[in-house]
Amino acid sequence: MSGAPRDTSGAAKATSCDKLVIGFDGDDTLWHNEQLFADTQHQLRELLGHYADVATIDAKLLEVERRNLAIFGYGVKGFALSMIETAIEISDSRVSARDIHQIVMMGKSLLEHPIELLDGVADVVDELAGRHRLMLVTKGDLMHQESKIAASGLADRFWQVEIVSEKDPATYRRLLDRHAVAPSDFVMIGNSVASDVLPVLAIGARAVHVPYHITWALEVAAVDNEEFPTLMNLRDVVALVDQWSS
């Protein structure tokens, strides 16, 4: 879906099995994201500070986001609308139009924020792209994700770019089918256990958890007895993937 170059000969390549297909999540795996949302939420607390305390504002925002997720989906525009609803509800409709305008502008700032790659990302992606086929699998707003991928400077390292509305087992199965990749040849790398690890394990592929320093409350997964590697540094992924592909 993105402006990234695509290789249309994917089905043919997929039959040469010495290479793996390495899936990367984008937000908080390749570039900073949740920190920007957290900074914005901090601004919202300041704006609404004379109506309620921090804990009340945070709880209300989470409640509104959870209520709206099924209708808005992921992304900044839905977050902006949820912040506006939070401001109205927490102020008992006393919030001013000027403050709501401020919230709209906070949403626009998030949409226009420059991309900052996480430490080591460019090296790791370069190195893996030389040995494997890379697939970017990211969820959220189609246009915003496309612009982030373009701004990352990484687009040409990826064999395929897939922007999806939800990361569940059915989505991963569909993507692998579409590009004729066997689950045994697929490794997903991402910061979210709920989105990047558990649904990938569920379809018989492998996954590596590389945590970001913040996890959005609606992405926190309940992990039972699933086993998967967690690496604190993306650079360590290279050695693990080398081991898996040998």
Add this chain to the structure above:
Amino acid sequence: MSGAPRDTSGAAKATSCDKLVIGFDGDDTLWHNEQLFADTQHQLRELLGHYADVATIDAKLLEVERRNLAIFGYGVKGFALSMIETAIEISDSRVSARDIHQIVMMGKSLLEHPIELLDGVADVVDELAGRHRLMLVTKGDLMHQESKIAASGLADRFWQVEIVSEKDPATYRRLLDRHAVAPSDFVMIGNSVASDVLPVLAIGARAVHVPYHITWALEVAAVDNEEFPTLMNLRDVVALVDQWSS
């Protein structure tokens, strides 16, 4: 990107050339859309009627939408945020939080509105699906378009479903490459000359214009001397396509 079934053997099928690939736009080609936006805009006029007259409100909304298009893209969530900005600007920040809440709810109503197919759509799609491969090519919000396609009941008639952020020549070329379809085998059918006709002609494929009774101001195309068929009734597409494929 949608939950619609996909045929992963597309590359193989594309070599049997007696069939065309028929692209359909979704909004205002298969189901009503612009009328719902127009109805919502009517509600906005009523809400803001004590700040300005209808012409001023409409002009401001169009100005705000045009300004925001590059950052919000197409879709209801961006439209809701643009309506909120319009209300704030037109009222010189006097609009109440209650009225802004009303606008948020108008956006949610649009997102949750049931799908109403245009007259004849189910028959035409059924008939063409029996003889050709159908591709749905729609732009806008990923999650909302997916839910509309699912609600249309038509998803299983489509060989491919593609949700894109912009319909320009590069996008159409990428989609045809991806599915190994020659431009000479592709016919696009849609209500928007700017999105469904001109960019398709530009890559050497064919297009049929089937107007909807309203065209959004930002979709109105300047047509020079391009020639393409315009059919006032979607049912007439079947005969034209039959003629082209014989």
